Amino acid sequence: MDRLGMARLNDTEGSRFDAPLDVLWKYLQDPTAHGGAHQNSRNRAMKPLTDTSFIVSWEQNMNGNWVKVANKITVFPPLGMAAEMIEGPMVGSKMFTVYTPHGHQTEVSVFGEMQASGVPPAQLEALVRMAWEMAFNEDSAGIHEFAKKSK
Helix, strand or coil: CCCCCEEEEEEEECEECCCCHHHHHHHHHHHHHHHHHCCEEEEEECCCCCCEEEEEEEEEEEEEEEEEEEEEEEEEECEEEEEEEEEEECCCCCEEEEEEECEEEEEEEEEEEEEEEEECCCHHHHHHHHHHHHHHHHHHHHHHHHHHCCC
């Protein structure tokens, strides 16, 4: 059996999207704009569960290999969203993203208990932080384009 790496992380260093909270939520609810911003994914699908939760699945390019991933997402507008990884290499991981309005910007804070089979905790933390930064950068660009088109 693979060794299970686990890391409890938070990223509250004041990362901000250059968009107000209402624009951010519209972007997050637009599968074309939001999904299209993430370049290392393909074959995205969403299955509604309730008015506030759904399962989103996709294939993620990880080191040149396409891996099936699925997350159960529950949204709590305008506060944030919870995500539980239910398929893929990080199954069992959980995270919560909190959005705080700051005028024309929105601060994003992420808290998570992440795990991955076969990955030591020190490596896992570095990998997760790198993935969070990449997702933030892709979403920042996606939100910028979405906001321009929404005007």
